[in-house]
Amino acid sequence: MNWGAFGLNLAVSAGAALAVMLVAFVVGVRTGLHRVVDVAWGAAFAAVAIATYAMSGGGVGRGLLLTVLTVVWGLRLAAHIAWRSRGHGEDPRYERMLARAPGNRNLYALRKVHLLQAALVWLISLPVQAGSYVTGGTGAPALALAVVGTLLWATGVTFEAVGDHQLARFKADPANRGKIMDRGLWSWTRHPNYFGDFCVWWGLFLVAAGSVQAAAVSVVAPLVMSYLLTAGSGKRLLEQHMAGRPGYAEYLARTSGFLPRPPLRHGRGQSG
Numbered sequence: 061m062n063w064g065a066f067g068l069n070l071a072v073s074a075g076a077a078l079a080v081m082l083v084a085f086v087v088g089v090r091t092g093l094h095r096v097v098d099v100a101w102g103a104a105f106a107a108v109a110i111a112t113y114a115m116s117g118g119g120v121g122r123g124l125l126l127t128v129l130t131v132v133w134g135l136r137l138a139a140h141i142a143w144r145s146r147g148h149g150e151d152p153r154y155e156r157m158l159a160r161a162p163g164n165r166n167l168y169a170l171r172k173v174h175l176l177q178a179a180l181v182w183l184i185s186l187p188v189q190a191g192s193y194v195t196g197g198t199g200a201p202a203l204a205l206a207v208v209g210t211l212l213w214a215t216g217v218t219f220e221a222v223g224d225h226q227l228a229r230f231k232a233d234p235a236n237r238g239k240i241m242d243r244g245l246w247s248w249t250r251h252p253n254y255f256g257d258f259c260v261w262w263g264l265f266l267v268a269a270g271s272v273q274a275a276a277v278s279v280v281a282p283l284v285m286s287y288l289l290t291a292g293s294g295k296r297l298l299e300q301h302m303a304g305r306p307g308y309a310e311y312l313a314r315t316s317g318f319l320p321r322p323p324l325r326h327g328r329g330q331s332g
Contacts, residue, residue, distance in 0.1 A: 061273045066193040069115045073189055074182045076111040080104040081178040085170050094158070094169045095151035097177055102137035104181040105130055109188050116192040123192035125206065126267055129213050130188050133260050136217070140224050153297065184261065184285050186278035191268030202270025209266030216259025219245060219320075223252030240307045248320040250311070251298070254289040255318055261285045290318060 084100035109130035116123050150158075154173065161168035226244040230236050245252040265282045269275035288294055295318065302308050314324040 061194050061271070066190065069112055069189055069193065072115055073108045073111050073185065076107040077104045077178045077181040080107050081174040085174040088169060089166050093150050094154045094173055095145060097173050098151070099138050099142045099145070101177060101181070102134035102141070104178065105185055106134035108181060108185045112189050112192050122194070122206065122267065122270060125210070126188045126191045126264060129210065129264060129267070130185070133217055136221065144228070152301070184281045186281040187265045187268035187274070190274040190277040191271070194271035194274045205270045206267045209263040212259050212266060213263030216256040216263060219252045219259065220256030223256065240305070240311050242311050242315065247315060247323045249316045249318060251295050251318060254294045255320065258286055258289055
């Protein structure tokens, strides 16, 4: 690995993530809706991947594959969240957080939301960055890891896209108002989107891990993402928010909390 070039890339990619999140902050201040940071999340990963590809000299190979996979995932996620958020007010998570702000709400949001997420984007994208700068790992084992990683990435994107589509259709039907979504992928796991993210980032790590150097530098990234999805700001907080809804306890009892499996047959959820 060209450590000097990689070190410079770390600085440039940090700048790319920060730039996207600062734009989101400005939009959040002007609109009063800091939930725009959720749209910026996917876009920031795409920006880091593109900046890394340009800094690494481009070309075909592992770096191009990592860039394409990251940009496709990031822009799909950003577009979906932008579409889903249209016409809505502030996200309840951010509203509760900002209600506890000791001073200026916007500056508090800058520190606790936008800058924090910029740092997480930079950290979690380490496989994309490191994998673009390795010079070894081009034999059969590296190719096998790239294939397995790409398939795992594709599984994750499919879970996210299909789960998002199923949930959107469910919510669009007035007959489902107040009901728990327990159909399709949502009957196999309570969090198809979080499981999808999990697969995406372990898949990208496997693509990068064709080089031992890249694997050693970046293994922290999928570990951090896994923690965030299962015990940090993902699954845990969402289930706390949903806990009081009628029918949700029954849904919890029969549906896997993360890894997909067939639902236990205890009847369907009724309301929520």
